[in-house]
Amino acid sequence: MSDWSQGYPTDSAYIDAIQVEINPWRWQQSMLFSGRACPSPRAPFRFLELGCGSAMTLIALACSYPQAKFTGYDFMPEHIVTANRLIREIGLTNIEVREGAFAEMIAEGPGEKYDFAAAHGVWSWVPPEVRSDIVTVLNGWLGTGAVTYFGYNAAAGWAAAGPIRQIFRRVPRGRGERPFAAARAAVDLWLEQMGDMAPQAAVLWQKLKDAPDHFLAHEIGSEFGTGIWMEDLAEPLGEAKMTYAGPAVLAEHMDALFLEDEGVEMLRRAVDEGWGETARDLLHRRTFRNDLYHRGAPTVSGTTMLEKMRALRLIAWDEALNIGTHPSVFDQLKRGVDERVLLGFQELCAGDGAPFGACMEAVDAPPMAAFQAVMTALVSGGLMDLRPKADVEAAQETCDRFNAAMMARLRRGGHVPGFAAPGYGGCVQFSRPEQRAVLLGETEDEIFHARLEKLGVRVR
Structure with a gap:
């Protein structure tokens, strides 16, 4: 492993992925439900992504919010090359992606402060000293009232992964496209020997086993990869004057829709006793959390929240x-x-x-x-x-260019993680084969196309 990796797998690039949860328009609603104001996604704003990978999400956001400025950092050169190629292809001028570790960002300084920041997956995979660097960056780079998104593997859903992680870290890797072939076989053998003694590990492995090796290298093969409890993130972020606001996904504010009566009662008791977030993770069997933190965001009243939602x-x-x-x-x-x-x-x-x-x-x-x-x-x-029609119209041209680039990839048989939807304010995904067949014109589905038109996804 290279010296600069700091325990992170750098022998293969991470998958080209789009994260639909990274969406300032949606975050504003979630912040309202948390009783906090959010920087306006309709005004000019500055957005920072830490560990942006090939910056697919960030580029789609830059298309969706042409009035804003976007900056992405990643320490893998391959990711930056890929990102800049797509930025040039689309012709964007409101985004910049840079190669650099978080320690280099500390030395560099931000210039202007940022209103939004995002870090998807990063905290789950890096060693303690790099987490400390992330806190220092956020403390110096975020403005007052800024909102930050963290997406990370939740400990409640990954508790059963310990033995699988150990196998992937210790079984020698092979060469070629399947370096984890021996590790995969070892996990299968272990679970076979366990029979019914490790049910949660068996369920988790069924979800993971068909993923490509370069994905597993990051998710379970990285040296420091682990599941995180919410409190273990909230405490160090306090050093950057950041406070937990709530889920980034609006639905996750409404626990009663997803729990039986007994679970709702248990959660109510847990909240009263001060361990509500742990109870939520356990009751929902969360494998991933999408959380928002704020840096002194002003409070808003229930009346203000209701007024904005009504509109x-x-x-x-x-x-x-x-x-x-x-x-x-x-x-x-x-x-x-x-x-x-x-x-x-x-x-x-x-x-x-x-x-x-x-x-x-x-x-x-x-x-x-x-x-x-x-x-x-x-x-x-x-x-x-x-989003308001004026915002959709302002973003339509750049989103069209992003989606044209994605359609060109799709026609070549390439991997397409998603599309930019100006009406939605961020990214959408098409993972089903039948959806891709419609996009390619191989089958007809006028209802599907009508729904895409509503979102501003014009691909015909």
């Missing part, structure tokens, strides 16, 4: 599309809104949509119950909120 433009939606617009929700709901009420919302929001407030007024219920009904329909995928 959202909603359209009818169908989460069965499963393209990443409603992360963490698909096929996990325990409760939902009454089907007749949902159909009423969808009829009201047909065409160009209707305000959230108009949906509330269509419900024959007290205001709080009406609000909860619309929220349930929104976070569970029956409705979708779109």
Whole structure:
């Protein structure tokens, strides 16, 4: 392993990936539910990504917010070369990606402070001294009121991975495209010997075993890779004057939709006793957390939150599309809104949509119950909120160029992690073979194309 790696696997580039949870427009809503203000995603802002990889997400965001400035750092040269190639192809001028370790960022300084920052996966994979560097960078590079996203492997869902990690770290690696062939065989053999004695490890391995080796090198083969409890991240971030705000995904603010009654009661007790986040991870069996932290963000009242939510433009939606617009929700709901009420919302929001407030007024219920009904329909995928039309129009051209580049890759048979959706304010994904067949014109699905048009994804 090279000396500069600091325990991180540098013998292969990380997968080209798009993270739908990194989305300032969505973060603003989550911050409101946490009772905090957020830098406006409609105004000019500065956005920093730490460990940006090939910067797919960051580039899509730069297309979606042409009024903002984006900077990405990654210490692997291969990632920066790939990112700059796509930036030149699209012709973006509001983004810069740089090669550099976090320690180099500390020495360099930020110039201007940043309003938003993101670090996806990084904290889970790096040694303590690099985590300390991340805290120092954020302390020096973020402005007052800034919001930072951390996506990381959650300890609750990765507890069973310890033996698998140990095998991947200790079984000698081979050469060629399958360096972990022996490690894979060793995990299979161990689980066979265990029988029913390691059920959680067996379930986890079923999810991981078909992933390519270069993905597993980062997820379970890295020297310092581990699952993280929320408190183990919150404590060091306090040194950068950062405070936990809440989940980055709006649906994760509504635990009762995803838990049985007994789980809701246990969580209520845990919150009262001061260990609510641990209970949430355990009850939801989380393998990944998408969290927001703020640096002195002003508080907002419930009245202000309600006022801003009422103004959202909603359209009818169908989460069965499963393209990443409603992360963490698909096929996990325990409760939902009454089907007749949902159909009423969808009829009201047909065409160009209707305000959230108009949906509330269509419900024959007290205001709080009406609000909860619309929220349930929104976070569970029956409705979708779109950015203001002026914002969509401003981002349309650059998003079209990004998506044209992705379509060119798709036609060549290349890997396409996702597309830029100006209406959504970030990225969407197309992982199903039938979706890709429609995109390539091999099959027809006018409803699918109509939904993409609603998001501003123009690929025909």
